[in-house]
Amino acid sequence: MTEILRPPEAAVAVIEDGMTVVVPPDYSGVAMEATRALIRRGVRNLHLVTLPASSLQADLLIGAGALASIETSAVSLGEMGAGPRFAAAVAAGTIALKDATCPALHAAVQAAEKGVPFMPLRGVIGSDLLKVRPDWKVIENPFAADDPILLVPAIRPDVALFHAPFADRHGNVWIGRRRELVTMAHASVRTIATVEEIRDGNLLEDEILAGATIPAFYVEAVAVAKHGTWPLKFGDRFAEDTAHLREYMRLAATEEGFRQYLDLHVLRRRAA
Amino acid sequence: MSADGIKPEEVLIGVVLRLLEGTRHVAIGANSPMPAAAAFLAQRLGGGRPHVSLQQSPKHNLFTDGGRELFDAAGQGRIDVFFLSGAQIDGHGNINLVAIGDYARPKVRFPGSFGSAYLYFVVPRVILFRTEHSRRTLVPQVDFVSAPGVSPPNVYRRGGPVALVTPLCHFAFDKSRARFRLESVHPGHTVEEVLDVTGFEFDRPAAVPVTPLPSLEALYLLRETVAQELSALYPHFAERVFGLAPRAAE
Numbered sequence: 001m002t003e004i005l006r007p008p009e010a011a012v013a014v015i016e017d018g019m020t021v022v023v024p025p026d027y028s029g030v031a032m033e034a035t036r037a038l039i040r041r042g043v044r045n046l047h048l049v050t051l052p053a054s055s056l057q058a059d060l061l062i063g064a065g066a067l068a069s070i071e072t073s074a075v076s077l078g079e080m081g082a083g084p085r086f087a088a089a090v091a092a093g094t095i096a097l098k099d100a101t102c103p104a105l106h107a108a109v110q111a112a113e114k115g116v117p118f119m120p121l122r123g124v125i126g127s128d129l130l131k132v133r134p135d136w137k138v139i140e141n142p143f144a145a146d147d148p149i150l151l152v153p154a155i156r157p158d159v160a161l162f163h164a165p166f167a168d169r170h171g172n173v174w175i176g177r178r179r180e181l182v183t184m185a186h187a188s189v190r191t192i193a194t195v196e197e198i199r200d201g202n203l204l205e206d207e208i209l210a211g212a213t214i215p216a217f218y219v220e221a222v223a224v225a226k227h228g229t230w231p232l233k234f235g236d237r238f239a240e241d242t243a244h245l246r247e248y249m250r251l252a253a254t255e256e257g258f259r260q261y262l263d264l265h266v267l268r269r270r271a272a
Numbered sequence: 273m274s275a276d277g278i279k280p281e282e283v284l285i286g287v288v289l290r291l292l293e294g295t296r297h298v299a300i301g302a303n304s305p306m307p308a309a310a311a312f313l314a315q316r317l318g319g320g321r322p323h324v325s326l327q328q329s330p331k332h333n334l335f336t337d338g339g340r341e342l343f344d345a346a347g348q349g350r351i352d353v354f355f356l357s358g359a360q361i362d363g364h365g366n367i368n369l370v371a372i373g374d375y376a377r378p379k380v381r382f383p384g385s386f387g388s389a390y391l392y393f394v395v396p397r398v399i400l401f402r403t404e405h406s407r408r409t410l411v412p413q414v415d416f417v418s419a420p421g422v423s424p425p426n427v428y429r430r431g432g433p434v435a436l437v438t439p440l441c442h443f444a445f446d447k448s449r450a451r452f453r454l455e456s457v458h459p460g461h462t463v464e465e466v467l468d469v470t471g472f473e474f475d476r477p478a479a480v481p482v483t484p485l486p487s488l489e490a491l492y493l494l495r496e497t498v499a500q501e502l503s504a505l506y507p508h509f510a511e512r513v514f515g516l517a518p519r520a521a522e
Contacts, residue, residue, distance in 0.1 A: 024339075027327055027333075051339065053383075053384070072384055073385055073387065074369075074383035074386045075383055075384065076384070078302060078303050081383075086383075087380070091378050091379070093376065093377055101388065101390055101418075102339070102343060103343035103347075103387060104390070107340075110340070122394055123419075123428075124390060125427050126419075126424075127417055127420060128416050128418070129385060177336040183340070235330050242507065242518070
């Protein structure tokens with residue numbers, strides 16, 4: 001049996017070229033250290049699903065040429081604007097894009113969680129999203145008259161990748177209230193978590209912790225990555241590194257600047 | 273700052289504050305500092321109500337069931353007010369958060385639709401908030417409909433736009449006509465100016481009122497307490513408007 005606990009490089013070895021990977025938004029815990037390890041390894045042709053939006057993580061992966069496609073409801077660095085490499089790739093037509101809306105992504109991943117092929121969702125009818133998402137269908141509610149409703153197909157990712165506060169040596173991962181991470185783990189074939197620390201004992205034996213814990217049977221690999229979300233925030237533990245993100249926005253405005261950023265902050269290991 | 277010492281942002285926050293009267297739960301999306309300011313202010317003035325939830329802040333996130341709970345709660349009818357914006361907003365209340373130009377090869381690509389295509393339908397009162405009032409943002413017809421302003425009668429729709437607030441004025445939305453009506457023009461601006469920079473047609477009364485200023489009590493609370501709260505969530509905004517140095521997120 002392979003050890004669950006591994007270094008970040010070994011943990012992301014689970015992610016192979018061409019796989020579908022689901023990742024959370026900034027408020028949840030983005031595995032940036034693991035993402036840099038993936039880019040250093042030269043991963044290619046990933047299908048990224050953001051649950052439901054992403055910022056630097058998606059933008060870096062796009063700029064580094066690691067993605068074949070992205071399904072997302074937004075790639076945005078908040079007040080600073082759209083992800084520059086995302087916007088450039090979409091404008092140039094160099095990435096396959098599935099534009100979505102947040103609750104459609106939640107519903108699609110929940111469908112996989114339940115093992116059903118699709119999920120109904122209110123709203124969306126009349127949005128141009130329907131024109132660009134031929135895989136989304138509008139049907140008549142079979143239980144009522146004259147009530148059209150949207151169906152979105154299930155999304156079953158190969159891998160869920162995120163950062164969490166802590167795990168135990170068995171591979172149980174504590175996620176607190178960030179329950180989109182639970183949904184991601186349930187829906188995905190395997191889960192990789194980076195964590196701030198490893199705690200002794202078994203999290204499932206503590207009733208208070210157990211309810212906010214992803215059980216090890218969903219989890220393929222856990223890696224310790226201190227401040228593993230840098231330069232993004234991590235809950236109330238770490239604020240975002242605003243100066244760094246501003247520098248990213250400045251550099252990533254051009255392809256040449258992005259290469260410079262990649263060389264400086266990703267391809268060379270981040271100094272401890 | 274205007275002659276009476278009130279900043280334009282404070283006038284806008286005052287408009288939103290009035291639109292929040294009588295609400296139980298206001299949810300704020302990412303990147304909405306002025307709506308957040310108005311919501312916190314309403315909460316202070318209302319003795320703890322409405323509930324104000326912000327997904328991205330552990331302190332202000334009222335949800336414990338993950339990112340989907342906001343949408344589930346909205347679907348259940350528990351969220352009264354939400355704020356949306358658009359790179360483009362048109363005269364029928366359609367909003368575009370996706371792209372300018374051809375969708376497949378856009379001239380400009382924006383972040384994406386976020387939750388708009390759903391929340392615009394299920395939240396009873398959606399307030400549109402746009403900080404740039406110009407002919408390129410307020411257009412006759414959006415290039416891409418992230419979410420439509422109105423729907424045919426057979427499409428399930430509990431809510432939709434009620435107002436559009438900009439740095440120049442406050443429009444109310446008339447659902448039955450799918451048109452905006454000029455409600456008031458902010459101090460220091462004129463109806464002619466609004467007509468000049470608005471790309472869509474809208475209705476207006478013979479005499480358009482001047483937007484009322486926020487009360488002294490509201491202004492005091494905004495500057496003395498809400499500004500600090502905002503600083504942790506929207507450091508760039510709080511620095512620019514209230515002159516507060518950025519501090520660590522809460």
